[in-house]
Amino acid sequence: MAISKQDIQRVKLMGFLHNRETERFSCRVITGNGTLTAEQLQAVGRIAEKYGSGVCAFTTRMTVEFAGVPYESIEDVVKELAAVGLTTGGTGARVRPVTACKGTTCVFGFYDTQALGQKVHERFYEGMGDVRLPHKFKIAVGGCPNNCIKPDLNDFGIVGQHPPKFKEELCRGCKLCEKFCRMGCMEVVDGKMQRDTTVCNNCGYCVGKCPFDAIYAEEVAYKLYIGGRWGRVVRHGTPLPGLYTEQQALDMIEKAMLLFRDQGKKGERFAAMIDRIGEDKAVDMLLHGDLMERREQILAKEIQ
Known part of the structure; x- marks a missing residue:
């Protein structure tokens, strides 16, 4: 039985991507900033072996994918992953899975990047995951200016700072x-x-x-970047002036999402939107605009 385009799109939104020239799908498993418990890791391997190719790969967004899942097995895969606290997803014009470097344990990390990454994940990937945006929106959390996770090449980047x-x-x-x-x-x-x-x-x-x-140095601070992009088109993120606290960084992510939804056109990346309206205007709207005051209005509007 041929699978319809509608069904292919439906399961794509669930995190199952069509394998080219087959009737099978890759399952995208969401991780906590690239981390899984030993139990979860073993379970993913078992499920990949049972329903798919048996080969797992980590994506650039630190999710886990395994290919070869038959269409009729998708619901079973979702159910068995849920039994160990895992979900599928990470597609569509919305917040994508958050990436965070290993600054929590790295000798160069200034702070607990995994803890901050989890806060970003809970507030935006989970809490605002249903908010439709003009295009996908990627967030990266880096522990220091070594830039291993490339925060400045994401739609929104956080870089740990230790100002002397x-x-x-x-x-x-x-x-x-x-x-x-x-x-x-x-x-x-x-x-x-x-x-x-x-x-x-x-x-x-x-x-x-x-x-x-x-x-000497006392506090950790955060440098923020907006509008980074990598791929066929590369754009280094625009740095916001000054340094920020953790709470200010979290609030700025929401403002950036609201700005994107307010000013972006359907199918337009955040980087392209910033270039279109101008860096100065984008930064001014984030720092001095009324995005949070208009939050409900912005979230209710239809993206054109």
């Missing part, structure tokens, strides 16, 4: 800071360290390296 502070009275002009600075933004001038803040990316590598404790 300086106690001038403790500086002896030894120039070790010049040696340790990976960005070349520190220079001793007239016996005191000077930092070029236009070059410094707040990587924090200099923190703790000064033998006289002149350079």
Whole structure:
């Protein structure tokens, strides 16, 4: 029995993608920022073996896919995945699965990226997953400026920052800071360290390296990027001015989604929308606009 285009589209929205020139489908399993418990990982393997090809692969969004699922087995796959707390999905013009680097345990990570990634997942992938957008919307959470998860190439990117502070009275002009600075933004001038803040990316590598404790850091902050894109067309995200707290970063994601829904055209990526209306206007609307005040109105409007 041939599978109709309507049924292919219906199960695609469930996270089952048609395998080319077959009547079988790939199952996309949503993970928690790329993490699964041992029980879940074993269960996915068993289900992939039972219903599909038996081969699992991690996608660029850190979901797990296995191919070869017959159309008539899709409901059984969904049911067995649900038994271990897993869901399928991650398709369509909406928030896509959130990616977060391993900054939680990485020696370079400044904060618990998996915890923040989970908050983003719960508030936006789950909480606003039914909100239709002009196109897909990808969010990435990075633990430091090493940029392993490429936050600035996502529709919305978060990058951990460890901005250094300086106690001038403790500086002896030894120039070790010049040696340790990976960005070349520190220079001793007239016996005191000077930092070029236009070059410094707040990587924090200099923190703790000064033998006289002149350079230190207290809080973790977040750099935010909007409108990044990779693929056939690449656009580096527009950095929002300044640094942000965790709560401010979460709220800014919602504002960005509202901006996209308010200003975007059907089928248009967020990056293209920003280029069309202008970076300055997009940033101004995020920082000073009334997006949150118009939230319900924006969510109710039809995307043209």
